Amino acid sequence: MAVLNEEQTMLRDMAREWTTNESPVTEWRKVRASGDPKAFDPAAWGTMAEMGWAGIIIPEEHGGSDFGWLSAGLVVEELGKTLTASPIVANTLAAAAITMGGSDEQKSKWLPKLAAGEAIGTLAVDEGRGSDPLTVSGGKLTGTNQFVHEAHGADLFVVFADDGVYLVEKGDGLTLSDRKLADMRSHAQVTFDNAAADKLASGPDDLAEQVLDRARILTAAEMLGMAQHLFDSTLDYLKQRVQFNQVLATFQALQHRMADLFSDLAMMRSAVEAGLQALDSGFDVPRAACIAKAQANDVLNTMSREAIQLHGGIGMTDEYDVGFYIKRARVLEASWGKSATLRDRFATLGNY
Amino acid sequence: MATQLADTQATELDDFRAEVQQFIADNFDPALKGTYSALSAVEGPTEENAAQAKWREAMGAKGWGTPTWPAEYGGGGLSKAQNKVLQQELGKAGAYNPIGGMGVMMFGPTLLEFGNEAQKKEHIPPICRGEVRWCQGYSEPNAGSDLANLQTMAEDKGDHYLVNGQKTWTSGGQWADKCFAIVRTDRSDKHKGISFILIDMDSPGVDVRPIQMISGSSPFCETFFDDVKVPKENLVGEEGQGWTIGKRLLQHERTNISGGGAMARLMGASLADVAKTYLGEDEQGRVADPIIRDKIASFEMRWNAFMLTARRAVEESKAEGGVSEISSALKKLGTKLGQERSELMIEIAGMQGLGWEGEGFSEKELKETRGWLFGKATTIYGGSTEIQNNIIAKRVLGMLDHQ
Numbered sequence: 241m242a243v244l245n246e247e248q249t250m251l252r253d254m255a256r257e258w259t260t261n262e263s264p265v266t267e268w269r270k271v272r273a274s275g276d277p278k279a280f281d282p283a284a285w286g287t288m289a290e291m292g293w294a295g296i297i298i299p300e301e302h303g304g305s306d307f308g309w310l311s312a313g314l315v316v317e318e319l320g321k322t323l324t325a326s327p328i329v330a331n332t333l334a335a336a337a338i339t340m341g342g343s344d345e346q347k348s349k350w351l352p353k354l355a356a357g358e359a360i361g362t363l364a365v366d367e368g369r370g371s372d373p374l375t376v377s378g379g380k381l382t383g384t385n386q387f388v389h390e391a392h393g394a395d396l397f398v399v400f401a402d403d404g405v406y407l408v409e410k411g412d413g414l415t416l417s418d419r420k421l422a423d424m425r426s427h428a429q430v431t432f433d434n435a436a437a438d439k440l441a442s443g444p445d446d447l448a449e450q451v452l453d454r455a456r457i458l459t460a461a462e463m464l465g466m467a468q469h470l471f472d473s474t475l476d477y478l479k480q481r482v483q484f485n486q487v488l489a490t491f492q493a494l495q496h497r498m499a500d501l502f503s504d505l506a507m508m509r510s511a512v513e514a515g516l517q518a519l520d521s522g523f524d525v526p527r528a529a530c531i532a533k534a535q536a537n538d539v540l541n542t543m544s545r546e547a548i549q550l551h552g553g554i555g556m557t558d559e560y561d562v563g564f565y566i567k568r569a570r571v572l573e574a575s576w577g578k579s580a581t582l583r584d585r586f587a588t589l590g591n592y
Numbered sequence: 593m594a595t596q597l598a599d600t601q602a603t604e605l606d607d608f609r610a611e612v613q614q615f616i617a618d619n620f621d622p623a624l625k626g627t628y629s630a631l632s633a634v635e636g637p638t639e640e641n642a643a644q645a646k647w648r649e650a651m652g653a654k655g656w657g658t659p660t661w662p663a664e665y666g667g668g669g670l671s672k673a674q675n676k677v678l679q680q681e682l683g684k685a686g687a688y689n690p691i692g693g694m695g696v697m698m699f700g701p702t703l704l705e706f707g708n709e710a711q712k713k714e715h716i717p718p719i720c721r722g723e724v725r726w727c728q729g730y731s732e733p734n735a736g737s738d739l740a741n742l743q744t745m746a747e748d749k750g751d752h753y754l755v756n757g758q759k760t761w762t763s764g765g766q767w768a769d770k771c772f773a774i775v776r777t778d779r780s781d782k783h784k785g786i787s788f789i790l791i792d793m794d795s796p797g798v799d800v801r802p803i804q805m806i807s808g809s810s811p812f813c814e815t816f817f818d819d820v821k822v823p824k825e826n827l828v829g830e831e832g833q834g835w836t837i838g839k840r841l842l843q844h845e846r847t848n849i850s851g852g853g854a855m856a857r858l859m860g861a862s863l864a865d866v867a868k869t870y871l872g873e874d875e876q877g878r879v880a881d882p883i884i885r886d887k888i889a890s891f892e893m894r895w896n897a898f899m900l901t902a903r904r905a906v907e908e909s910k911a912e913g914g915v916s917e918i919s920s921a922l923k924k925l926g927t928k929l930g931q932e933r934s935e936l937m938i939e940i941a942g943m944q945g946l947g948w949e950g951e952g953f954s955e956k957e958l959k960e961t962r963g964w965l966f967g968k969a970t971t972i973y974g975g976s977t978e979i980q981n982n983i984i985a986k987r988v989l990g991m992l993d994h995q
Contacts, residue, residue, distance in 0.1 A: 242904065243911045475989055490992055495985030502984055503921035510900035531893045531900075583889035592864035592879050592888070 242513040255318035263324040265561045278393040279426040280325040289357025302351035309519035313461035320465025327360045330390040334361025334398045337451045341443025359395040364388045374401040381437035391428035400448045406437040422567040453529035455576040457515035460536035464512045467540045470547040504539045511535035530586040537573045544569045612681040619650035625686035648690040652721035657691025666717035691722035699726045699772045702841040706829045729759045729773025746775040755820040765800045765813030774838045786834035790826040807965035863888045867940045924980040927970035934964040
């Protein structure tokens with residue numbers, strides 16, 4: 241765990257207490273059972289917004305707390321531990337795009353609403369094949385994104401078109417159709433048909449790539465929480481499950497596998513925390529993002545497979561939680577950059 | 593007041609920096625830049641030239657090769673802040689620390705903690721001056737990972753111990769002046785029967801035989817003790833306290849292996865540059881072989897994550913006090929990554945990377961071959977990966993033994 245200041249420690253402890261008491265995995269089961277395509281509990285999201293979590297990276301002048309990315313990551317990690325379903329990551333990334341690239345008018349129109357949880361933002365970035373290219377003509381956007389996170393609850397879409405990043409409000413010219421993925425969270429194909437689009441005009445040339453780096457790092461923080469939970473719960477299970485008249489935790493074959501996972505998790509945590517710190521300092525962000533997301537992808541992939549194996553048959557049942565984690569893990573692994581893509585980018589950044 | 597104090601300290605540090613710069617200018621011949629070999633532990637001591645000897649003697653006289661050790665025993669007596677300045681200035685000048693070895697890395701810190709006044713006065717100053725080589729008498733043929741099973745016997749003969757038995761993997765034994773050893777003084781108790789003693793390697797009855805390794809010649813030896821007399825004053829701590837003292841020394845050893853110091857030096861050359869040299873580049877300046885390029889990126893990213901983890905361990909232990917719970921994980925990860933890097937290097941260079949001796953290979957290539965093989969020892973010595981796994985599982989994760 242990175243060395244935290246007092247403010248960050250309080251924020252993390254508050255998030256930990258809330259997720260443990262108010263949002264354990266049973267809450268996600270209820271959301272899933274409800275069949276609501278938004279796939280989160282609006283009341284829980286309202287509470288999260290009241291606690292200030294929707295505006296952690298938004299500047300104070302626009303209604304946020306400006307606590308920074310490490311702080312945002314601490315909260316997202318805790319939410320990842322209990323699989324708390326919410327649009328917090330999507331919303332934070334939309335806010336980041338507007339903070340970095342929006343005009344004063346765009347910022348004052350949207351950031352206070354996003355910070356207060358009154359409007360929900362998300363990124364519409366293509367994550368699949370077979371999409372129509374997104375084009376803009378006369379301020380109207382046309383095209384399709386195959387998989388958009390948290391689309392059903394979103395009021396604002398930050399869209400990566402071929403010539404820049406645009407804001408599109410929910411409304412005319414925008415249709416959603418469900419893309420049900422294994423994690424049962426909100427994913428949709430989003431079709432834009434001459435939807436009114438407002439270009440983010442003031443950002444850097446590589447705004448889209450910078451937003452993606454933030455998506456990689458913050459998603460890695462959610463994955464870190466999931467990996468930490470899988471590790472802790474698997475260890476607890478091994479300490480209480482008896483076979484051959486022995487507690488499983490006493491078997492060296494299992495001890496060494498847990499030691500491997502412990503070591504992998506240590507590297508993942510360092511990479512993710514360093515990514516968040518890179519965002520706060522602005523130093524070497526693209527490389528840090530590659531390392532953080534690739535470590536998160538690879539370690540969580542192994543951790544989720546091992547967790548099921550080490551839980552044995554019970555890990556295969558829907559009644560047990562571990563399966564939820566592997567399903568969410570693979571969706572996040574496929575989001576914003578698989579490891580092979582990130583290795584290619586890392587090598588290119590290193591001029592080789 | 594506080595500001596005044598800070599100002600005074602800052603001025604003192606500036607003065608100290610000037611002193612260091614002057615010292616380096618007076619004693620370090622710039623021609624020595626880059627002559628330090630990280631593999632000297634493997635290759636054995638080399639003949640010193642006059643410039644190297646001058647540099648070692650000057651650093652030794654200042655105690656700056658052991659900068660934070662107490663000045664009364666020949667150390668530098670520097671504060672952390674001063675040591676930082678010293679290291680910065682040495683780095684800027686391309687100068688190296690000529691004083692090292694097991695005396696500095698493992699034995700000295702342990703003796704400072706457990707030794708008596710006479711022992712510290714006798715043994716620490718020569719270590720600080722780089723005048724004496726120490727070797728480690730720990731492992732035996734049947735006491736490797738199960739170290740406490742050691743059988744080398746030290747029999748109490750009144751004014752001395754009579755030592756009989758065999759040690760193995762004595763690193764640098766053939767070049768060492770002295771040996772710190774754990775020996776059995778009592779057969780009735782596996783752990784409490786162990787004592788920590790110091791043996792002169794030129795004592796009658798000490799026989800050192802180098803072991804030929806897969807990497808060729810090596811620093812490892814078998815050491816035999818046949819009725820070797822060791823004076824009683826060479827016992828460190830109490831009789832029977834050897835296991836406690838010996839384990840503390842192993843902590844220094846583990847930190848040293850994983851600490852990134854030696855490892856980071858070995859990581860000098862960029863794999864990507866090496867790959868471009870052996871495999872060429874495509875039109876975009878990428879390594880021509882895309883699979884090798886992918887493997888290099890994979891390695892580099894994980895190596896970065898490892899270095900971040902090592903840094904995090906330091907920051908955490910500073911903030912919270914005590915040793916980080918991930919130190920065993922660092923030993924295991926760092927040594928594994930080091931081996932992966934060597935394997936990748938061999939893969940990149942192909943046959944040219946497997947040269948054993950003779951014409952047609954650069955000195956670097958030949959070293960890489962030997963280093964690749966020697967590197968296999970890193971996951972075995974200093975507590976094997978399996979032992980680190982046991983430590984993590986039992987001490988950190990609380991996974992218990994069979995009941």
